[in-house]
Amino acid sequence: MIRRMARSPAGALTWSSSLDGVLGTGTSLTVDSLSAGSHTITLQATDLGGVANQATLLLTVTPTTPNIGLTPVISGLSSPVLLTAPPGDLTRLFIVEQSGAVRIIKNGTLLSTPFLSLSDSISTGSEQGLLGLAFAPDYATSGRFYVSYTNKHGPLAAGTSVIERYTVSNNADLANTASGQRLLTLDDPYDNHNGGMIAFGPDGYLYYGMGDGGGGGDPLNSGQDRSDLFASMLRLDVSGNGAYTIPASNPYATHPTFRHELWNYGLRNPWRWSFDRQTGDLYIGDVGQGAHEEIDIQLASSGGGENYGWHTMEGFSCYGAANCNQTGLTLPKLDYDHSQGCAVTGGYVYRGSATTLRGRYLYADYCGGWVRSFRFAGGAATDQRDEPGLAPGGSITSFGEDAAGEVYIVTQGGSVYRITGN
Structure with missing residues (x-):
């Protein structure tokens, strides 16, 4: 009643x-x-x-039958690994090629001259290369943007992971290559598990997902070590003219031994992650070792400091042991085993024009070639389903989101697709 x-x-x-x-x-x-x-x-x-x-x-x-699919945008790119756009820019897409170039698709046409080329600076092979791109929230006025890549030089054989800041030139389709300013370097002991994605959060800070340093099984024990930057999400204030400062609200901002840059930790290789543009929640696709892949979710209300468990755990399972101490760990919201794939590709909570997808988190597997989705409700991954209409038939390296909130799928073979439907 x-x-x-x-x-x-x-x-x-x-x-x-x-x-x-x-x-x-x-x-x-x-x-x-x-x-x-x-x-x-x-x-x-x-x-x-x-x-x-x-x-x-x-x-x-009553569930509706999704009427969604993929519309080809471009093909023939060189190992694209990310698609993004400056805030409010509805005419251009920026695509990161792992081989070192940032390309622009403008009004549907691929421009012949790269926006930025770093092919002479980056290290390539394995999981190295140009890995990340993020435009400042005030890009329209400041012209600032940031790139993440692996560099050839450093005291260790694998080189270094780097974040650099650039500005756009007087030509909106070309970066000012002389403006590069190195903000952060981290010596890489191995040439894999670099993470490398960067993005601005709703709070205006720059987030940087770092892998565990590489090798297999976390040989450096960095997953649970808060005295280094590996296996963590970093949160940086890059609004000044220098390198970066530590946000006072970082969970270890004044800790005597933990790194002040850390936002959370216990990640193996957060290759692709994103903020829900509506709620501000953070979704992390963390690539597993040999058995499980996982999706972690941090609510926008969080103050940081979550321990996602690597290498005590892999997904919901203890790593290399029948039992483990899970005290203080934040478990994934979803995992799947390697009978279904080999490496998770994190995506986005869809906020585009296809109403049957709106509010669903999209993710994929690099080897499995499939795309799946779920809704995050009541603290759990609910209404899980396969999205066969969104499988492009190739190895999915990344999803992307344009300024209007439409979502794209990027494949290793060089193709980009836009999700369309109703």
């Missing part, structure tokens, strides 16, 4: 779903989508005296 409730002050009406959690507040509510299944919709009203009352409604959502 739905009972009539007393008048409530503005903001004291809260809507929630038994499947999807809190939906919003106010006297009326519009939602883009609800998970398929039987919902108990609850409206809670709280009066000025703090007395609460509830009304409930049962609602069944």
Whole structure:
């Protein structure tokens, strides 16, 4: 029975779903989508005296058959590993080629001259190369952007991992190559597990996903070592004119021995990760060792410091042991074993124009060639499903997101596809 409730002050009406959690507040509510299944919709009203009352409604959502697919955008690229765009730029896509160039697709046409070429500076082979690109939130006025790559030079044989800042030239389609400023270097003991993705969070700080330093099985024991930068997500303030500073809100910003740059740790190789542009939640695709791949999710409300478990654990399983101490670990929201693939490619929470995908997190496997999705609700990965219409038939190195929130799929063979449908 739905009972009539007393008048409530503005903001004291809260809507929630038994499947999807809190939906919003106010006297009326519009939602883009609800998970398929039987919902108990609850409206809670709280009066000025703090007395609460509830009304409930049962609602069944029937799943629709997704009418989605891939539209080819470009082919013939050299090992593309990332697609992005400057904030508010609706005419251009920027594509990172692992071999060292940043290419521009402008109004549907691939420009012949790269926006930036670092082929003479980077190291290549294995998992090395040009790996990341991020535009400053104020790029339209500052012209600042950042790249992540592996460099040939350094005290160790594998070289160094590097973040550099550049500015755009007077030609909007060309970087000012003389403006490069090195912000961070990290000596690499091995030539794999470089991570390398960089992106700005909703807080305006630059995040950098670092692998565990390479080798196999974490030979440096860096996964649980907070005194180095490996196997961690770094959070940096790059708003000044120097290298970077430490945000005061970093979890170890003043710790006497832990690295102040750390935002979270216990990651093996966070190859591709993203922030949900609507909620600010952080989704991390962490590549596993020999048995399990995982997706980790950090809520936007987090203050950082999560320990995602490597190499104590791989996915939901203890690594190399029947039992392990899981105290203090943050377990994945999803994992899958290597009968289904070999290396997870993290994607995006879809916020584009295809309504049947909206609010679903997309991810893939490099070897399996498949794409899957789920909704994150009630602290869990729910409504999991395969997305056969989104499998491009090749090794998926990355997803990408343009300025409008449309999502793309990038393959090792050099092709880029846009997700389309309704």
